[in-house]
Amino acid sequence: MIGEYAATSFLAEGDDSYPPTNLRVDTPSRPWVEGVDGDGIGESVTVDWQWKPGEGGAVGALIISNGFVSYDRPYLYEMNNRVRRIRVSDPAGGFSFETELDDTPNPQVVFLPLVPEKTEIEILSVYPGTRWHDTCLNYVFGLEKSRADRLREMMKQAGETPRPADPPPGD
Ligand SMILES: [Ca+2]
Numbered sequence: 001m002i003g004e005y006a007a008t009s010f011l012a013e014g015d016d017s018y019p020p021t022n023l024r025v026d027t028p029s030r031p032w033v034e035g036v037d038g039d040g041i042g043e044s045v046t047v048d049w050q051w052k053p054g055e056g057g058a059v060g061a062l063i064i065s066n067g068f069v070s071y072d073r074p075y076l077y078e079m080n081n082r083v084r085r086i087r088v089s090d091p092a093g094g095f096s097f098e099t100e101l102d103d104t105p106n107p108q109v110v111f112l113p114l115v116p117e118k119t120e121i122e123i124l125s126v127y128p129g130t131r132w133h134d135t136c137l138n139y140v141f142g143l144e145k146s147r148a149d150r151l152r153e154m155m156k157q158a159g160e161t162p163r164p165a166d167p168p169p170g171d
Contacts, residue, residue, distance in 0.1 A: 003118075003142065004048040009035035011134055020045050023140045029070040031136040034123065039081055040135040044122040046091065049142055051117055058115040060148025062088070065138035069105040077105060081135035085124035090116035099164045103127045105138060110163050111152055115145055 007020035011033040018033035023045060034040030051057045067082040082103055088110060089096035095113045102108060112119065119142075126135050143151065152162050 007045045008043045011035040025139045031068045031138045033134045033136050039126045039133050044120050046120045048118045058145040059142030060145035061143040062110040064108050064140050068136040069138040079131040080129040081126040084127050087122040089120045091118050
């Protein structure tokens, strides 16, 4: 599921800009890029899942693609920062935990301990780019709760460790 995307900042230079709407999966080769000096530690994106209880759309996990992923210019991945450690939280207070993303543009799953209306992802550290201090995320979308539960079971049965390994209990 895709939602409404917002961010604390985004990069705009000349005719190019990298707004949080680029976090949608249907904007290939266009990442969100934070827009502050330095690595963007403390900057965040927030997804509003537009979920209404009883109407479907409950999100149980995030699917994240890291970095500047451009099919025409693949070198941009290494040249720019990728996101490393993140804090994932429900702005309404339902949960807050830290986890670490791998340095890969391949999809990564982050399971959520309860279904939130919104989810914030804050940058805590980065994999440094070889050229720029611009931290990039390719996309974030929500996996529906029942699918997320099934995926978590499949990963456990396959001997993989779901991320985070032991989600904090929701209250
Ligand atoms: Ca920056």
